[in-house]
Amino acid sequence: MSDALSYRPKTGEIPTNPGVYRFRDPNGRVVYVGKANNLRARLANYFAPLASLHERTRRMVTTATSLEWTVVGTEVEALQLEWTWINEFDPPFNVKFKDDKSYPYLAVTLADEAPRALVTRTSGIKGARYFGPYPKVWAVYETVELMLKAFPIRTCNNANYKRAMESGKPCFAGQIGKCYGPCSGKIGIEEHRLIVNEFVNFMNSHDRKLINQLTAEMKAAAAEQQYERAGKLRDQAKALESVLEKSAVVLRDTVDIDLFGIEQDELAASVQQFIVRGGRIRGVRGWMVDKELDVTTGELLDSILQTAYTGGINPPREIVLPELPDDAEALETWLAGVGHRKVRLVAAQRGEKAALLETAAQNAKHALMLYKTRRSSDFVSRSKALEDIQEALGMSQAPLRMECYDASHLSGTNVVASMVVFEDGLPRKDEYRRFNIPETTDDTDSIYRTLTRRLAYLRPDAAVPTDAPGAVLEVTAVDPAADLVSMPLAADLDADAKRKKFRYQPNLLIVDGGQPQVSAAARALRESGVTGIQLCGIAKRLEEIWLPDSDYPVILPRNSDALFLFQRIRDEAHRFAITHQRARRKKDISSVLGEIPGLGPARVKVLLQHFGSVARLKEATVDAIGEVRGIGPVLAVTIHEHLRS
The missing domain is CATH 1.10.150.20 (5' to 3' exonuclease, C-terminal subdomain)
Structure with a gap:
């Protein structure tokens, strides 16, 4: 790690999906584009100690001042998008694709008298139709050989073709059954042209009939115990899948659209705009929206479109959205006035546009997670959040230690509860606790029992409160590096040592819920005799903060750091409870059955x-x-x- 690379993202912020990444210099110019099957693993290589990097790589990472990435569905899509952006941005540190020699294409020379199918790494063959590029050259060769059985066309080179047509003798490839053009003596030029057109249409449409036929033959061979033949058919189908794998990032050459992927929660929304021109993603634009009100997706789209197409930015003729807003016609009229041409809003449900929209939505989801993570880790934001909570709840001091509780069950069975701890606005995962609740009537009773058990440890006379009523505490700690996987403490540890951290008194107790849950928690707090602890609840629908014995909730600003922190600790408690409940259910099923x-x-x-x-x-x-x-x-x-x- 080098201090010089201040723009390095945290490892946990980088997704493990396939994708394409871009390094930018201080002026915003893209200096390098790369692809990865696992973005996190690949990008880690660039942030090794500078002395260990290759000289060219070291110059690139020190020239760059920012890094961004776009998640896609498969390695093939990453390859396609990388190729598009290298040609679009012309980054100075890239060498791939500059001479089109890095990846193979399947080309059909349509300008020839008898078109030929060949695998090539050279572009610019006059009149040729290209398919690709492909990351697996073996799959291209194998599939070409396979498809010749369904589409018998020419494969020999021009010299052999000319010689065969002049002499009347089949070309050498035709003699060994590898060429089926007019030079083989088995077919005429016009008939051959029709077969070539069918082959090109097949490659364009990604028709799966041949794959389905091979799969059926494979199953039939396996049923007849012809395992060697079934294995060959399986490999052929796999090769065909590799070449014809549908890419969600490459559309038809005539497609000019903008797509908007959206991911949102109660407080914020992440927007990813994919700009598609000529069937290729020419640009990606992303931004965050702070939601002041509880708006619908349609209302949010109104605001997003107005933001995207102001300041002289012209919309394309078609804009793809997750759903159509209620005033879609009025928006189309407004967009037509901005772009001086007719604009159509569509909601893609299936097909290639829906697949690309899903990719945009996936990137919006990652962007929202990254935004929330970085906002939570900012010291200034955390300090402001704690101060605002202190003021809003009328506390004498800032809640430096907060505990949040949530109950979870499945149709009334396997009832569990969770306790998560935040100190200085950050999670203390080693102090999370889980509770099993043997008997309960509803969520409010579950909260009461859980807090009764927890508060028993905070009483001045609490030694080892084995007789305290309520939930059964699992004496477990959580390893921060294991993503909340429960780690049993050593059995020979002193009981008091096991419970030492559990006796730390919080400044603020939070329960997931509204007035009923807060009332149940307040009853447990009164009965415990513990003082000096503020109690509140957060209701999910409107994100209201409820205090005990209050007829009206505390309303925090929708974009405030305080409400964001409340939401985060509540969501963490909910996630932790659900994880424990699912684990118990799985354990019960496996043990019983x-x-x-x-x-x-x-x-x-x-x-x-x-x-x-x-x-x-x-x-x-x-x-x-x-x-x-x-x-x-x-x-x-x-x-x-x-x-x-």
């Missing part, structure tokens, strides 16, 4: 898909269990008796 003789993982999966839960399976009759695919009458009786016992 895994003990039944003759019931393996596959049959357990089928049973759960059929009944939906172990509880419903317990209520089922023997006949109902026996009707499930793969469960016979004898096994059905065994399952029924085991669950009943």
Whole structure:
């Protein structure tokens, strides 16, 4: 790591998806474009100690002052987008694609008398139709050979073709069954041209009929135990898939559109605008929107379009959106006046535009996560948030230690609760706790029981409160490096040492919910006798802050750092509770059903898909269990008796 590279993002901020990244200099010029199957792993190489980098790489990363990336669906899409942007931005440190020798293309020489199919790394063949580039040259060669069986066209070079046509003898490739052009003596020029046109149409349309045919033949061969032939058919289908894999970042050459991907929560929205011209993504623009009000997606789109096309920016003839706003016609009229031509708003539901819109939405999701992460880690923002919370709740001091609680269950079963801790506005994952609640009536009772158990540790006379009513605390710690995976503490540790951090008194207790949940928490706080702790709840629908014995909520500004911090700690508690609840449910299922003789993982999966839960399976009759695919009458009786016992 080098201090000189101040723009280096944190490792956790970089996604692990395939994508394309761009380094920019102080003037905003793109100096390098690259692709990666795993963005995080690839970008880590650029931020190694400068002395260990290659000289050219070292010059590039020290010239750059910023880094950005765009997530795509596959490695092929990353390759396509990288190729487009290298040609679009002409970055000085790139060498790939400059001479079109890095990746292969499949070309069909349509200008020839008898068009030829060839694999080439050279561009500019007059009258040729290109397909690609492709990252796997073996797949191109293998697929060309495969498709010759369905589309027999010429493959020999021009010299052999000319010689064969003059002499009347088949070319050498035709003699060994590798060429099917007019030079092979088996077909005429006009008939050959028709087959070439079909081949080009097939490559353009990505028709899957041939792949489906190969897959059917593979299954038939496997059923007949012809495993060697089935393996070859499988490899052929895989090769065809590799070449014909549909790219969500390359559209038809005539497509000129803008797409808007949106990801939002209660407080903010992330917008990603993909600018597509000539079927290629020529630019990406992203920005954040602070939502002052609880607006619908359609209302948000109104604001986004007005922001995107002001200041002399002309819209294209078509704009693709996640959904159409209510005033779509009025917006089209306004956009037509801006661009001096008719503009159409569409909501893509399927096809290539919908696939690209999904890619834009995925990038918006990553951008929103990055925005929230960076905002949370900013010291000034955190300090301002704590001060605003102190003032809004009337506290004597800033809440330097906050604990938030949330309960989770599945149809009333596996009831659990979570406790997350924030100190100085940052999560303390090593102090998170999980609670199992054996018996409860509803969410308010769950909150009451959880806080009764937790507050018992804060009483002055609390030694080891084993007799305290309420939830059962799992004595676990959370490893910050393991993304909240529960790590049991050593059994031989002193009991007081295990609970030491659990006895730290918070300044502020937060519960996920409104007045009912706050009232339940207040009752637990009163009964505990613990003082000096402020209590509040956050209701999700309008993000209101509720205080005990208050008829009206505290309303924080929608874009305030204080509300953002409340939202983050609430969401973290909710996520932590859900994670624990799912883990318990999975453990229960495996322990209950895994003990039944003759019931393996596959049959357990089928049973759960059929009944939906172990509880419903317990209520089922023997006949109902026996009707499930793969469960016979004898096994059905065994399952029924085991669950009943």
